[in-house]
Amino acid sequence: MARNWAGTYEYTAPRIVQATSVDDVRRLLAAPGRVRALGTRHSFTDLPDTTGTLVDVTGFAPEFELDEAAQTVTVPAGIRYGVLAVWLDERGWALRNMGSLPHINVGGATATATHGSGDANPVLSASVRAFRYVGADAEVHDVRRGDPDFDALVVGLGAFGIIVSLTLDVQPTFRVRQDIYTGVTWDAALGRYDELTSAGYSVSVFSRWEDPGVGYVWVKTRLDTDDDPVADTLLDGVRAVSGESPLGVEDNVTELAGVPGPWMLRLPHFRLDAQPSFGDEIQSEYFVARADAPATLDAVRALGDGIRPHLIWTELRTAAADELWLSPAYRRDAVIIHFTWYNHADAVAAAVARIETVLEPFGARPHWGKLHGFDRRRMERVHPRLADARAVFERLDPDGRFTNAHLERVGVREPR
Missing domain, CATH: 3.30.70.2520 (Alpha-Beta Plaits)
Incomplete structure (x- = not known):
């Protein structure tokens, strides 16, 4: 019986599989059926759940690529912020901000617009410079800041693919x-x-x-x-x-x-x-x-x-x-x-x-990952680009492999 980290939501997915590489994710998506990504399980609703397979992305090796000239670091999506932070600080670098829990994974936190605090500090998703995901075609896709779909996909709720790595902005340690x-x-x-x-x-x-x-x-x-x-x-x-x-x-x-x-x-x-x-x-x-x-x-x-x-x-x-x-x-x-x-x-x-x-x-x-009572109508009233984002997700995943009841209920994906 799999639950979220607090024990207050039980996943209904019939299968949870741990992936340790991009190839593992691609093999899962080469087979038919719905798939959703699962990270450190910090959502409080059925947002990550599926009637198909949950793919746990926290098993990737903690391998980081620091580009000091570009002031970026590339990390596996399932890595916890706290693990990345220790590694960065040892090398004289820092993230702009962190959430209150360093236990959350980078992919899940940025996909749901999780945040720290500060008048001048945006949500953690704003530090994403680029990311790599495996799409419904089982192929690897790269998206970078400035690309046409970037602003739709960063806070993407897993609605279009399985993110496997992200490139984040960094700055000197403080x-x-x-x-x-x-x-x-x-x-x-x-x-x-x-x-x-x-x-x-x-x-x-x-x-x-x-x-x-x-x-x-x-x-x-x-x-x-x-x-x-x-x-x-x-x-x-x-x-x-x-x-x-x-x-x-x-x-x-x-x-x-x-x-x-x-x-x-x-x-x-x-x-x-x-x-x-x-x-x-x-x-x-x-x-x-x-x-x-x-x-x-x-x-x-x-x-x-x-x-x-x-x-x-x-x-x-x-x-x-x-x-x-x-x-x-x-x-x-x-x-x-x-x-x-x-x-x-x-x-x-x-x-x-x-x-x-x-x-x-x-x-x-x-907050997308916390308990709320919003439906599609109410979400559309407060999110002016919801329909535009939904159109991008439907284009990238026309067969609905990454949709679920939650995404359809709040209007992120079309009903099926």
Whole structure:
């Protein structure tokens, strides 16, 4: 019985096969039937599932190709970000940003527009310079930034083929420190939201929608030198001097209390060598225009008492706009409202429905890999290039080998 990493979704595919090479993937696609890629299993729905074969791409050898002149690295799609990050840092290079979990694989994270945080940092998919995939014809195809289909395919949800490798932008390594601020009130946060989110290279707010304070503000500061000063106050809050984590689990969180360290040990919230997050959890997440942040957050606050019994944490983050057609940050600087829920499936489904109702006037776009209730009609309302992307996927995969019930339900593929 195969489940996602949190144990809260069970795959229904009759067969899971591990591929260790491009030739393995090509052989699978030379035979008839539907195929979907499976990575580190961080989706919370039937998005990766299939009535045919799931091909696990995490078994490829961890072989990387660094091009220092071009400032890129080429990696297998199934590699975890944390493994790549260690390798890069040893050679003096870095990724622009990372997600909160370094355990996620590069192919799955970029295909679903997963992200870290930071006003100037786009989703992880924006760092993709090129990628290679095996298509419905069982042949290998290369797509590069600037190609006609590139912006349609980067956040492609596995809807057109099996991605086997990606080329990512890199930059020289850098240092980061993490500080927690407490005591910031909702009045201050909503009145000066841009000041709050621009307080560091990456800023996250951990909240349970209680009054009067927002909760914890987790600020990651990019350093020129390890003794760069940081502010002791943020809005009407103060910097905590202890290493207390809002996530409450000291042995799996990256080091806090302002201790400088390399980027790959500070940008993620969680350590690669420990169990991430809480486990046995459900996640949902929405992107709204950053300009609408105060009104949007105020609307969700009104639901606080009703959703709190089922909520572990809400995390508020930001992302810069991009040009990727199915990115939730497409042409819109975003505030991201993430919910980590207890595994109370029915209650969470009801809470998600209430949240989506209050977010509807703000054109919220759900994270593709998290629990949501959107269908094709609702997706088309908030994703202006959905029909264009769907046309590209149908052209590349006319027989629907890479489609599934989820993709058809949300309008990424045509029904079959």
